[in-house]
Structure formats: C-alpha cells, structure tokens
Amino acid sequence: MLRRKIAFLLAVFAATAGVMALQKPLFMAWYAGEAAAAGAGAAEWFEVLWHGLSLDLTVAGYVTAVPLLVMLLSLWVRLPERLWRALLTGYFALVALLTAVVFAVDLALYEHWGFRIDATVFIYLADPKEAMASVDWWLGVRQTLIAALCTAGILWLYRRTLRLFDGEPLGVRSAVPATLLFAMLAAFDFLAIRGGMGASVANISKVCFSPEAFLNHAATNPLFSLLSSLGDNEDYAAAYPFYDDRTLDANFAALRGDDPAQRPDTLLLTTRRPNIVVVILESFARTVMDEQIGGEPVMPSMQRLKGEGIWFENFFANSFRTDRGEVAVLSGYPAQTRTSIMKLPAKSRTLPSIARSLAAEGYATSFAYGGDLNFTNQAQYMYATGWQELIWQRDLRFAGADPSDWGWDDALMCDWFAQRVIDLDGAGQPFLAGLLTLSSHKPFDVPYAKFENEVLNAMAFSDECVGRMIERLKASPAWENLLVILVADHGYPYPKTLPYNVPLRHRIPMIWTGGAVRAPGVVETYGSQIDLAATLLGQLGIAHGDYAFSKDLFASEPPRKFAYYTFNDGFGVVDASGEAIWDATSDRIVSETAPGLLDVGRTMLQSTYRDLAER
Template identity: 40%
Template sequence: MRQRLIYLIKVYALTVILFMVAKVVFMWANHEGHAFSAGDVWDVISHGLSLDLSTALYALIVPFLISIGSIWTESRWLRRILCGYYTIIAIAFTLAFVADTSLYPFWGFKLNAVCLQYFDNPAEIGASVSGLYMAIRLLLIIIGAIAIWWMYFRIPMWDKKPSNKKLSVIGDLLLIPLFIIGIRGGIDESTTNIGQVYYSQEQFLNHSAVNPVFSFLYSLSHQMGDTSKYNYMEEEECEALVKGVFTTESTFSDTLLTTTRPNIAIILLESCGEEFASVMPRLQQLKKEGIYFSQCYGNSWRTDRGTVCTLSGYPSFPSLSVMKMPEKSRSLPSIARTLQQENYKTCFLYGGDINFTNMRSYLISTGWEKLTWKADYTAEEQSTAQWGVRDDITFQTLHDQISKADPTGRLLIGYSTLSSHEPWDVPTKELDDEVLNAFRYLDNCLGDFIDRMKSTAAWDNLLIVLVADHGINYKNIDEQRPLERNHIPMLWLGGAVKGPRTVNILCNQTDICATLLGQMRLNHEDFRFSRDVLSKSYHYPTAVHNYNNAQLLIDSTGHILYDFDAKRFTVSNSKEPERMLRLNKAILQVTTKDLKER
C-alpha cells in the first residue's frame, strides 16, 4: 500500500507543478500591455492553487483505479493502460497550455469551449495567423507532450502486490471521500468554480490564476443549452424590468430619409471599432456628410455574433453563437425577410468562405437570396489575402452590384469586409503599425467606393448603413476598458439621406433593424430586442455587450461589467450598480429564455 500511495502522491504533485509552470509561461508570453512583478507571479500561483489542486485530482482518478486493480494482479496490461493514459494526458495538457497562451492575445479570456465552435473550418482559423506561427505552435505541442509523458512515465511504480490486501483495499476506500471533497472544492454548498481564484482588480492577473484545463472542462459542461443558470428572478419581475428597455413600437417625430423605399446597402466593417477612428480620415469626413450615431456599441466580440445582431436585431449571448445553431437561427427575424415582403431583392457579399461559422445557413434561412463569396472570384483573387478576396476587390463588386441593378427595382445588399483582421495582410503600407495600417487601407477602400458611387445614377435613391461588426482588443484597450473597446461607428450615407446630422443617443447595433424599418414606416414588432432609437417611445437608452459569460450594461447613470462565473463586478462605474446588475441579469434571463423557446 505504501508504494502505491507514494506513487499517487508523486503523480499528483507533478500534475500540480505542471499547472503552476503553465501559469508562469502564460504570464511571460502575454506580458505585453500587462505589467506585473515577481510578487504578482507568486500571487497568481498561490491564488490559483485551489483550482489546480482540484483539477489535478481529476487527472489522478485513472492512476488511482489502476493502483486498486494492481492489488490483485501484476499483469502488464495494467501498466500499458497507464502508459496510454499518460499519453492522452500529456497531449491534452499541452494542447490546453499552448491554445490558452496563444488565444489569449486575440480573445482576452481563458481557454473555454467557445473555441470548438470555430474548429469545423480549420482553414479559416489558419487565415488569422501565418504558417510559421502555426508551425511553431505545433512544434511546441509535440515537444511539450513528449516532455510531459516522459515525466509521468519516469515516476517509479510499485514493484509487487501488497502483503495485506484487505488493509490496502480499506486504505483505498478511505481515499475516495478525499477525492470527492477535493474535486468538489470542500463540503460547503459552493462547488469548485473559476471565480474562486479571482483576487485582483487587474483582470489579467485573475485570468492568469485560472487553470486552463478546468476552464475548458467547466465551460464544456456548462453550455447555454442549460439556460436555467440564468434564471435569477421570477418571470413577472424579469419582464417588468426589461419592459422599459425593449420597446417595439415607433412614434414618429420626423424622418431622416428622402424616401421610405430606398435601395439599401448594409456594410459590416470588420473589427472597425471607434478606437481606430484616428487613422481613418475618410470615415471621419463621411461622418460630417451623413447621419452619425455617435453612441453606438457593439453587442458582441466576434463576426458571427455581430452579423446576427445587425441583420436580425437579435441579441448576442455570453457563451454561444446563434449563427452556429441552424435550428435556432432560421427562426430569427431578419431585415432581409421583412423587406422581401416589400418586393426587395436581397443579396449578400463576402470575400471569404461563406460556410465559416455556418454563415451560409443563417443567410439563406433568413431571406438572403443571392450569395456572392470567395468561390465566385478567380483563383488569383481568392489568394489576395489570407482570409480570401481583399477589400478593394470586393468593394468593386459591391459598386457593380448597386450601380448595375434595375433602377426601378428595390434592392437590399449586405456586405462584410475582411481585410482589417489578423494577420492584417493588406497590399498597401502607409503606417508602420500593421494593425493601424490595415484600418487605413479599409478607410481608403471605403472612401474610394463612396466617391465612385456618388457619380452614379444609383446614388440618389441609395441608403448606405455603415457599422462595425465588433471592436477588438488593441494594445491597452481591452474588455476592462469596455467603453473604448466596444464603441463602434454607425453611419447612414447616400442620396436617400436628407442631410447631415449627429444622433447622440445611446444604442446597440441590434437597434439598426427597428430604426431602419421605423424610418421606412414598416412594422417591426417581430424584432423584439431591436429598438427604434429615433422614436419617442425610446425613453430608456441602454447598450449591452457580452463575451465569455460576462456582460456589460450602459445607461445614463454609468456602466457595469459583471462576470457571471466569478459572480462579481469587474468594472463598476455607476451611481446605481446594484440596480444595474438586476437589470443586467433580467436582460440575460429574458433573452436566453427567448432563444430556448425558438
């Protein structure tokens, strides 16, 4: 028994040490923009230890069971099973460590099951980074897996059966409650969770303390399919709280358009948060020519989510992508389907792979009739950017589709740009910073497109709606600076616009559908979560943004960012934080309930 117990202790200790080392590597690899001291490293390790100890017990279950089996037999197949198990563990741990460390600069949160939603199109994932980047990560995974397997395999095992089998069995049985209590995190009502390691006002330190293996497994077992975790209050109270937030009627005061039936182009600008406005002079100029919504905020942090928010006026969710759920997305309201009833022809343009994140299914099922995408271009054009066809080429396509359309007909075009995305591979270089340079390129493409459209007959009856699909983390601007990170431009341009105006009303990109339909004097009651921000009925302006089980709420009293895993504010800048928190929870409860019932 003693040999087996010592063996299990050594395996357990090695696993915990691996988790600690992974934390140090994570902090070192992601130090840019996140200053920390040696004391911070120690704090991260010490505060994250409880989660490491619990997670390590999961990894110890199989060796524990093998040790029990070896009480009665010394058969080699038990050792072979253990050898195979360590191979699996070594690969799994290394994948988690490398993926967690590599994804954090892009996403700003710990590894979780969200990443699985993007693995059905590996080629598109690779488009965000270079081949060398992927090769280095693959090499790290191979080396790391071999090293971890070797360390486990080198721990000396027992060499004989115990002399007293009954005593050994009793000893093993006594260890079972320790496993249960350790994995559970104690005997209190609260079980092991990510929030238990949060200790700092600096979110990077909290994230560093979280065990990536536990984070992934926890999110995998707490998917949004179980919406009961967002039931915070009685349904009547919840509906009462959100009643003033989500108004579906339009009460008109004036109109911004010269016609109620313009041709419409909705352009989603990839990653184009207001944080990049300083390097986009043409966009700044255009704000003075059209209707600029100066207080618009993105609902989410990824293109698939932002696209649904914009085109369906439907909210985003912290832990899932509705676009990836065809059984749900096809039931959503849609600006395309609504305008089809007004005899609009609908088409959508994207220079990338339209099958990525199930975009094709969503677009077709919500009323977009003609899809133009990467496959419709020449092989040479398809290879002009990592993600597909670069923006100057697709802007030309957009120009042709609008200018050559039947002038007596009604047209709705959706278009997503793609060049302002990692790896920022654009054909021009005006700025040294590759990120800023990509947005300058987008700005040039946009300005040139507008200039050429003005010279066409189609301009007079055209409404162009410009909006970013989401903002991004850039240098020290991240989700802990949510107002800067998620502020996005929303601008209406074209000959169908009466004249320049700035609308200083707080809103979300989800409000585009109801606001546009309201200006067109069309009913929009089926867009339950989209508000006509120009209507007199919009009397409680708010904006919501969510990501990775955290949700931002903004109103006239300030803003809060609440982490539902940690069960705490990560940002609280409001005169009434507790009232805002109840409203924040009510919004999440009512939106997830709506999704579940679709």
C-alpha cells in the same frame, strides 16, 4: 512495495499540480503588458499562483484518478510490469498532449478573445479549414512548437514519476489493508476533484480574487476552463435566473422596442424607399478609428465619411465575434454569452431580420462576402432569414489574383461590390445589398505597407478600400437614391491592454451616408447593433413589431436609450448616465456608476436566454 505505490500516486498528483501551476507565471510573462496594466507586482503574481491552486489541484485529482485505479488493480491482479508501464505511459502521453495543446491554443486566443479558452472554441472548429484560415503561418508554427515542447517536458516529468511505479501484487493479508488505504487516498482525490468539502464544487469562481479581470483570468486553469464549459447553457431559460417571470416581464416591458405605435421623431431620409447597402466592417473598433500614427489618422476614409454623413457618436457592438455581431446587426437580436444562436439552425431561422422585413416590401436582398459563408453557419442563417442571394468566395473569380487564406481581399471585393450596387440600381427594383469585409481580420495578410503594426496596417488597408468604394458610388447615378450604412461587426482589443469587458472595448463606428440622407449630423443617443433594425425600419415607415429587443433610437419610446453588450460570461450596459458591468463567472459587479443600469443588463440577459429557450 506499498510505500513505492503510494509514493508513485503522490508523485503523479504533485507533478500534475506543478505543471498546472507553472502555466500561470508563463501566461503572465507572455502577457507582461496586460499584467503591468493590471498593477501586478510580486504580491499579485503570488496571489495568482495561490488562488489558482484550487483548480490546479482539481485537475491533478482528475489526472490521478486513472493511475489510482491502476494501482488498486495491481494489488490483486498479476500482469507483466512492462504492460502496466506501457498503459500508464500511453495515458500520460495523452494527458501531456492535451495539456500542452490547450495551453498553446489558449495562449494565442487570449489576445483576441480576452478570456481563457472554453467550449466557444468548438463552435469555430466545426469547420477546421476555415478556422485555420485565420491563423497566419508563423503563429501556427510558433504555437505548434510551444505545444510540442510542453508535451515533451510534461511527458518527461511523468516518465520520471514512473520510476516509482511498482506493479507487483500483494498477498491477501497485505492487499486488504492496502485496498482500504487506497480507498482513503481515493476519497482525498475525490475531494480535490470536487474542490474541497464546502457547499460549492470546483468552478472558476474559486480562483477569482481581484477587481482586475486579467489577474482572475491568469489564475484560471485553461484545461479546467475548457472541459468544465462543455455542455454549458443547454437549459437556456435557467442560465441566468435573476428574476421570477412576473418581475422579468415587468422589467422588460419598459425596455422592449416593439411597440407598434412607435414612430420616429426625426426623419433622416429624403425618401421612404431608398435602395439600401449595409457594409459590415470587420473589427473596425473606435479605438483604431480614432488612432493616429505620426499625426496621420489610421482610418482617414472613415474620418472623412464621419463628417459627410450621419455619425452615431455613442454606438456599441453587442459582442466580440462576427457571427454574434451579424445577428445583432441584421436581426436586432442580442448576443449571447457562451453560445451563438447562428450555430443553432432550428432557433436562428425563427429570428426576424432586416432582409425578411424588406423582402416583404418588395426589396431584392443579397449578401456578399469574399470568404466562406459556411463558416459559423452564416449561409444557413442568412438564407433562413430572408437573404435571397448569397455571393461568396466560391462564386467569384478575379483575373490575375488569388485569394488569401481568408478569402478575396477588400480591394477586390469593394471594387466588385460597388459595380454590383450600380448594376442593381439599374435593374429598377428596390434592393438591400449587404457586404462583410474581411481584410482587417487576422492574419492581417494585405497587399499594403503603410504602418509597421500589422493590425493597424490591415485596418488602414480596409479603410482605404471602403473609401474608394464609396467614392465610386458617389460618382454613379445609384448614389441619388442610396442609403449606405457602415457598421462594425465588433470591436478589437487595441491597444492590447484594453480590458475585454469595458465599454470602450465594444465601442464601434456607425455611419449613414448616401444621396438618400437628408443632411449630415451627429447622433448622441446611446445605442448598439441590436437597435439598427428598428431604427432603420422606423425611418422607412415599416413596422418592426417582431423585433422585441431592438429600439428605434429616434422614437420617444422607450424613453431610456442604452447600449447593451455581452462578453464571455457577463454583460455591460452604458448610457449617458454611466455604466454597469457584471461578471457571471465570479458573480461580481465589476462596475456600477449609474443607478438602474445593472437591472437593465440583468433584464436584457435573462430575457435573451428565456427567448432563446422558447425558440
């Protein structure tokens, strides 16, 4: 009997570790293109399995803990064996379901996020209806089937292990030494959970082995990645302790952009008080904007507007998500790695914002979106930071049209928004009007058929809608005193093999156009979304002393102009001299081609989190 009890526990542990290990070749096969781009041959596939085994064993240790406790109880407590089996079957069903669902969701998300699933997903599941709106029907069906098949397979395996279960209690003479033996097994199980006997406990760094981020991601156990990130970064000030306070203050003093004495060296506008339109373009990546299919540009409108207005050649997003990109654009506040300040109302409401600054100068401020502004807490953030009027899906009706799952498409919204700008101009009060587009967001459901690739087709549709909107504004009296700023909320993983942490992944377009622009031109200075606030306010002669992280790209101070961005757990910095990329998960410098940029990134990241803690 004792031999069967031990064999059962070992079988549970081995079965769990096997299931976790099997996910790795399945993941790499699913992302075969990325694996090939990372140079994954037979040796790399083996290394992914080998290095990933440490976290697989940790998860197996956690899963085995409950059966181990049951076996200990069964040594002393007599219960019907069918009851023990029923309890264990229910437990294994929960483990199988959780493992399968996490695997299926992670498999779908990685394509868009570029990292394995973690607690970030719960930010976007706070509103399940809106989260599901970005999932097309086939994707939902496909991942559900994958989860169901995996659940069935894992549960079948666990039920096989249950054949070894023996719930008969032992006599006292046998139970005492058996208890000591199981205590020893529990100690080994604890070591598996801890990640060994070394000083470092189980963490994702343990599986990192390659300079190719994809291979490290492939080795990561998704269930561990999700569960281990719960509650991350609650002590924000201690999240990235690169420098002591005095050194950090000195480093940041050379980078901050809130010097009241700053003045732009170049004036781009014909007036200090234009009416202003900010159009945040969903997922408009430079890689997509510059793409051509059969010699035809995917985004001809953006290419045309690039030559007609002021084009920012070296401009970058601060993050990979809309909520973080919006805060960077509208508040000049850097994106965080594993949290989103937009989801922290007590903190986000203290942020500066373009809307608040312009409202203080007599501007009427309004923001429009064809979807639901409650998603990711956008409405709360916008109202709290000075947007006086929000107009979104629930407020709009279009004759003969129905919204998609994500909201009203860009054709309807851009046409409506053009008329709104014209009407605001007629009202006589200076205004700031914002628009967030949405048709270039997954599921890419658009009434358009130009390219076979659904991503490029949706991007082309949005580009055409924005182009028509600009042409309509040009033909109206509103154009003469209008500044239109077109800027993406974040980049997009196009092509699919584009690594998530390199500068090109975060490169985005920004164009200033309108009748208030003095002349077209090209700006070569490096900058990112956080620099828009100070740059715009500088052109308007409005103080931007409360935007510590935002630099006026046309001011001589601070002298070093750079673009800074974050990804899941790390940062990148790029300027005219080179780049620096640092990954916090593996505590590794991914790239450093210019001196000093690594310190710039570390200073920005630590300063952001210290500021977040103090808000």
